[in-house]
Amino acid sequence: MDPEEIEFIGENVSTGIIPNFNFEAIHLISNTIGPFKAGLPMYVPLWLGIHMKKQQKCRLVLPTWIDRDLLEDKKEEEKRDPNFTKMPCENYMVVSKLLFTHAADDIPNIDEVKTLIKDIFDIRQAKLRSTIDLVLIGNSSMESDIKVSFNNLTLLEINTARPFLPFANDLIARLERVYQQHSSNLNDTTQSASHFSSSTY
Amino acid sequence: MSDDELQLFSEERVSNDGNDSEDMDEELITPQKLLQRIESAWMNEKHSPDILPFQGEMVDLMLGQLAHMEENLEAIDRNDFRKITHKMELERIRFIVASYLRCRLQKLEEFTQHILTEERKRPPDKKRLSDAEVKFAEDFFESVERHFQLLALRHIPPNQDDITKRIVRPNLMSNVFFRVVKSCGTVVNTNDEEVELLEDSQHMLPYQLISDLIIKGDIQLI
Amino acid sequence: MFDYSRSCCDTYHCGSIHKIRELILNIISQSEDLRAVLEEINVAFQENHQAALQYQETRDKTIFPMIGYRHALLQRNVRCALAYLYNRLLKLKEVRWHLGPTLSADVKEALTEPEIQWFNNYSKLLANYMMSYPNGINLTANIKPPKSLYIEVKCLADHGKLELESGEVILLQKDSIHYLPSSECEQLIRQGILEHIIN
Numbered sequence: 001m002d003p004e005e006i007e008f009i010g011e012n013v014s015t016g017i018i019p020n021f022n023f024e025a026i027h028l029i030s031n032t033i034g035p036f037k038a039g040l041p042m043y044v045p046l047w048l049g050i051h052m053k054k055q056q057k058c059r060l061v062l063p064t065w066i067d068r069d070l071l072e073d074k075k076e077e078e079k080r081d082p083n084f085t086k087m088p089c090e091n092y093m094v095v096s097k098l099l100f101t102h103a104a105d106d107i108p109n110i111d112e113v114k115t116l117i118k119d120i121f122d123i124r125q126a127k128l129r130s131t132i133d134l135v136l137i138g139n140s141s142m143e144s145d146i147k148v149s150f151n152n153l154t155l156l157e158i159n160t161a162r163p164f165l166p167f168a169n170d171l172i173a174r175l176e177r178v179y180q181q182h183s184s185n186l187n188d189t190t191q192s193a194s195h196f197s198s199s200t201y
Numbered sequence: 202m203s204d205d206e207l208q209l210f211s212e213e214r215v216s217n218d219g220n221d222s223e224d225m226d227e228e229l230i231t232p233q234k235l236l237q238r239i240e241s242a243w244m245n246e247k248h249s250p251d252i253l254p255f256q257g258e259m260v261d262l263m264l265g266q267l268a269h270m271e272e273n274l275e276a277i278d279r280n281d282f283r284k285i286t287h288k289m290e291l292e293r294i295r296f297i298v299a300s301y302l303r304c305r306l307q308k309l310e311e312f313t314q315h316i317l318t319e320e321r322k323r324p325p326d327k328k329r330l331s332d333a334e335v336k337f338a339e340d341f342f343e344s345v346e347r348h349f350q351l352l353a354l355r356h357i358p359p360n361q362d363d364i365t366k367r368i369v370r371p372n373l374m375s376n377v378f379f380r381v382v383k384s385c386g387t388v389v390n391t392n393d394e395e396v397e398l399l400e401d402s403q404h405m406l407p408y409q410l411i412s413d414l415i416i417k418g419d420i421q422l423i
Numbered sequence: 424m425f426d427y428s429r430s431c432c433d434t435y436h437c438g439s440i441h442k443i444r445e446l447i448l449n450i451i452s453q454s455e456d457l458r459a460v461l462e463e464i465n466v467a468f469q470e471n472h473q474a475a476l477q478y479q480e481t482r483d484k485t486i487f488p489m490i491g492y493r494h495a496l497l498q499r500n501v502r503c504a505l506a507y508l509y510n511r512l513l514k515l516k517e518v519r520w521h522l523g524p525t526l527s528a529d530v531k532e533a534l535t536e537p538e539i540q541w542f543n544n545y546s547k548l549l550a551n552y553m554m555s556y557p558n559g560i561n562l563t564a565n566i567k568p569p570k571s572l573y574i575e576v577k578c579l580a581d582h583g584k585l586e587l588e589s590g591e592v593i594l595l596q597k598d599s600i601h602y603l604p605s606s607e608c609e610q611l612i613r614q615g616i617l618e619h620i621i622n
Contacts, residue, residue: 001247005300008293008568026283028290029232029266047293048286051571057282135405150378150403155423158378158403166376166405173374173391173407261557268558279589285572292569292606299565306552306562310516333555340548344541345512351537353457353504357464362501 006156010094011047016061018042019052046095050102060103065089066096068109071116078123084152093121093156124157132165136172232266236294239263243301245415248378248422250371250408252308252316253415254329256301263298267291309338314368317342373409378423385419457504464500467493515542519549520563521613564609574605576617585611 012030018041025034033044041061044052052058065071065088078085089095096117104110134148150158230238242256270287277284309316309330317338320330330338346364354362380403387395388410396404398420414420471493474486515538518530524546531539553559582595587607595601595616603617611617 002567004568008296023282026286028286029236029270029294030290031233033286047289051285051289150405151401153403158423162378166378169405170372170375264556264558264560288572289569292565292572296565296568299560299562302560303562331555333552336555337548337552340551341545344544344548345509348512348537348541349505349508352508352535353461353501356461357501358468361464361468361497362505367502367505 001155001159001162003159006091006159007094007098009155010091011045011050011098013046013089013091013095014043015046015049015063015095016041017044017049017052017058018061019058021057046098050098053102060099060106062099062103062107063089063095065092066099066107066113068112068116071113071120075116075120075123078120082127083149084124084127084157086152087154090154091156092117092154121157124153125160128153128157128161132161135165136168230262235259235262235266239294239297239301241418241421243297243304245422246301246304249412249415250375250377251373251412252305252312252329254327255305255331255334257331260298260302263294267295267298305334306337308371309334310341312369312371313338313342313345314364315370318368373412374407376405377408377411378403378405379411379415379420380423381420383419385414385417457507460500460504464497464504467497467500471497511538512541516545518542519546520566523563523610523614524550564606566609569605572604572606573602574608575600575602575620576608576612577620578616579618580616582611582616 014031018039019036020038021036022038023034023036025032028045030045033048034042036042049058049060053060065074070088074085074088096113099107100110100114107113131148131150238256238259242253242259246253270291274284274287279285316330317335320328320335323329349362381398381400384400385398387397388406390396390406390410396406398404398414403423411420415422471490474490474493477483478486515534518526519542526534526539526542534542549562553562578595578597578599578601581597584592585595585607586592587604593601593603595611600620601617608617608619612619
């Protein structure tokens with residue numbers, strides 16, 4: 001997928017805002033939002049939150065997981081667990097990137113938070129690379145006790161393995177099919193050859 | 202207009218045409234649900250190598266809604282907050298619908314012969330293309346063949362070109378990523394191992410092994 | 424063959440203007456080469472025809488490999504010729520999606536008459552399909568996910584008047600800067616008339 005499309009999907013995440021004006025509820029197709037009451041926190045889709053922030057119509061409320069201590073724990077958990085852990089947000093990379101751009105002034109310890117998210121992403125990428133190795137070497141090999149799992153992998157992360165992983169795997173499967181065909185053909189010929197030789201003698 | 206927007210949706214009916222997915226038996230569809238269905242169809246179509254059953258009714262309903270909403274918005278001042286918000290959402294949904302339809306057209310153009318042949322074999326209740334798509338694919342196929350004829354084939358001896366040898370087929374064994382929406386037993390992968398499809402689990406498997414589960418709605422391509 | 428990545432991404436995504444320029448320049452007519460390839464097919468066919476007649480007289484099997492060779496050559500040439508024509512059609516499709524239904528003079532110059540006809544026919548097919556929806560839907564718009572309703576653009580060439588959906592008319596003069604609905608300048612950006620100013 002296009003990075004822009006992944007961002008587009010991430011922008012649908014519901015996000016907290018504190019509007020600075022009053023307005024009646026708006027019935028969007030995706031959801032009803034509002035009513036807007038100045039100073040009262042409420043939820044809107046991220047795309048709208050960002051638009052409103054740009055127009056200085058609101059303050060963005062950070063999701064609870066954009067927090068130094070919480071992310072430090074998350075990083076430790078990610079290190080300990082051999083599998084991908086469940087992220088607090090399906091689109092954590094997209095959402096954090098957008099918030100770093102549009103709500104930088106509202107994020108305490110922003111540099112540390114940025115680094116932590118990058119670290120977690122890197123740990124997960126390293127796991128993804130080992131998973132790719134495992135898939136491509138073949139699950140049937142000796143390491144069969146290690147299970148390949150894509151659970152909890154987020155869309156953006158899946159996209160970093162695409163198209164390479166599915167493509168390479170398709171290619172290997174294709175080669176294997178040709179190989180099997182070829183070796184069964186070889187068997188056929190040896191069989192018919194021996195059949196031929198036995199009949200001549 | 203704010204309150205009648207929702208009512209307007211609930212008046213729309215989704216007819217029960219015996220489509221193969223079982224959740225079609227509900228008569229009314231909320232706008233949220235309609236949007237979710239289209240988003241899901243879009244993602245499935247984008248990631249599947251073959252063409253999937255067309256969600257024509259959903260598209261028609263949505264386009265109708267978009268047109269209606271646009272009409273209602275015309276009366277409102279262009280700087281009105283409500284208008285801007287609705288317009289932004291309209292643009293987003295329009296993108297999804299357009300991208301969904303483009304994705305299908307692209308498959309029709311690339312695998313024209315293959316898709317048309319398969320479609321002809323399907324019984325009436327299992328058709329995957331809309332009438333307009335069939336027409337587009339047939340006309341497109343004809344235009345390319347006529348072009349080949351005009352510029353190359355008529356200048357060489359007859360029967361030197363075998364049309365069946367240049368059918369372009371999608372690789373149905375290509376690997377796709379998906380999330381299980383509803384637990385649906387196990388699938389045997391290409392290494393003869395059983396893969397358990399538990400709700401919310403994510404997997405990568407060849408499309409052909411799980412294509413029926415996509416159509417049933419038990420899994421979602423991602 | 425290995426269609427996975429191709430079938431899952433929107434190839435209609437618009438490229439930069441440079442890419443489109445490159446695309447146009449790549450459409451260079453090589454009808455002479457095509458003619459040579461087709462001629463080779465005819466020659467090979469004739470030679471095989473002669474060889475077959477000769478075999479009926481002489482029953483000389485030593486000419487078989489040569490017949491087989493010419494047949495393979497002939498098949499290969501047919502494939503190459505059609506692949507070449509098909510790839511040009513793919514480029515024409517891109518021109519249609521990126522630049523709209525009218526061929527500019529420089530593109531036209533690089534095309535054969537049947538290709539121009541094919542392009543016009545393709546435009547018609549596409550239009551028919553898009554009009555099959557109530558109110559119609561323009562699939563060549565909304566190519567990228569929307570970001571904001573209005574964007575700031577710089578005019579790169581004199582383009583004259585542009586009437587907006589709101590009825591407002593603006594004058595697009597070289598180097599002028601405008602704040603326009605993004606949906607209405609998408610195509611002009613792809614054509615290289617406007618440039619999106621990103622700050």
